[in-house]
Amino acid sequence: MADSGMSESLFAVIDEHYGLVYRYASRLSGRQDEAEDLTQQTFLSARQHLEQLRNAGAVKSWLCTIVRNLYLRSQHQQQRWQEWCDDYHPVTTPDPKFEIDPQELQAAIDQLPEEFRTPLILFYFREFSYKEIATQLQLPMGTVMSRLSRAKTQLRTLLTSEPVAAGEPVSKAVSIG
Amino acid sequence: MDCSDTLEWLEAAELGQATAADTEVVQARQHLTTCPVCQQEWPARKSWALQLAASISDVPIPSGLRERLLADVPMPAAVSTTAVHPRRSSRRWVLMSALCLTLLVGLLQFWPQPQPPLTLVELQQGLSVELAGLPEFRGDFDPHLPAIWATSFDFDRSFVRGYPPHGMASGQVALIPFQYPLAGQPEPVKGRLLILPRQRFAESQRTLATQNFRQAQVQYFRGLPGAFLVWSEDDLIYVCLMPGDPEHLARFQRSLAAPRSLT
Secondary structure, eight states, X not given: OOGGGGGOOHHHHHHHHHHHHHHHHHHHHOOHHHHHHHHHHHHHHHHHTGGGOOOGGGHHHHHHHHHHHHHHHHHHHHTOOOOOOOOOOOOOOOOTTOOOOHHHHHHHHHHSOHHHHHXXXXXXXXXXXXXXXXXXXXXXXXXXXXXXXXXXXHHHHHHXXXXXXXXXXXXXXXXXX | OOXXXXXXXXXXXXXXXXXXXXHHHHHHHHHHHHOHHHHHHHHHHHHHHHHHHHHHHOOOOOTTHHHHHHHHSOXXXXXXXXXXXXXXXXXXXXXXXXXXXXHHHHHHHHSOOOOOOBOHHHHHGGGTSOGGXXXXXXXXXXXXXXXXXXXXOOOOGGGOEEESOSGGGGGSEEEEEEEEXXXXXXXXXXXXXXXXXXXXXXXXXXGGSBSSTTTOOOEEOTTSSSEEEEEEETTEEEEEEEOSOHHHHHHHHHHHHSOOOOO
């Protein structure tokens, strides 16, 4: 948002930030249709509460907070079950030549608990500093860093693990006893 | 600053989430100049971080989304400075609110933050962690041996370590190393018993925990070394980890769970 943002119209807010809002919603939800719904609801909510925005420079964080709140509310309403795919290899930094498959990336992000997923997405979007992420999530910076570290480790592990054969149960714990 | 923190801060600086002027970044760069482990690890980590940042940000925007939003979100007649400036009449209220908020934020800084629940994969990694690197257990619950184990093992509190090893989280789980002689094995089998309160265990995996040690099934993760048993007693979750062939853990379980003569 520009310095003259105090008088910026909702039109300009949408125009400038709809891309970020959609990308964030998409990574959080993992679904294109849900991401578009969340994006629309975010701007509807922003329109209703625009008078609450005191700091024009914080509009990006404000919108991302709305997206996350709406997403969490929708998750709660749907009572979705966070399942884990526990098919892991030990953690190492992958070979630099390793290429990230977009579908596998989203599948891996989907498997992270929300506490880990949100800071990870915000971190790799490169839109916010550590401090801004902590403020947005209302957590101390140390907690954000700890969650980020664990999220990155789990993401690396998930992305470098072997693909899971179709038809296997969600929990990959294999009984041999 | 240790190697893990160093790599975190270097990555943050590389991606622009921290600046070269940040104390931690300065310390991380100093560490890098003297640490051969980080010097070896950093190029791959940097490359991975940049690739990941590019990939995560790369979300195609559906065509026409902007137009749909502009059409669907009704525009206020004018969103002007009056909409974003606090009104003069409410200035006192705003000041009071700001003061309360500041106090609340200050209090929250010192309020302990709950740790996210631990998953079996995170617990399984307790098998490969160096015991010497684990702090003494200082958790907020009383770890005790499972009922059946108490007949075969003496419980020595000095052996109980805190896991995971990082900071405030080290009291989340009690980790107890153990060894047990198995018939036909030249050396005792070694393992680790993890104990944690039920609410710290990932909710979606609680169904994997049986009601007692005897009923627990030997399980393993494809790609991870070793095997584990998971069960619950009272309000505690127990995870028994053993490296190597899962059959060793199965034999250990049968041996420990076998009925014993009173004599």
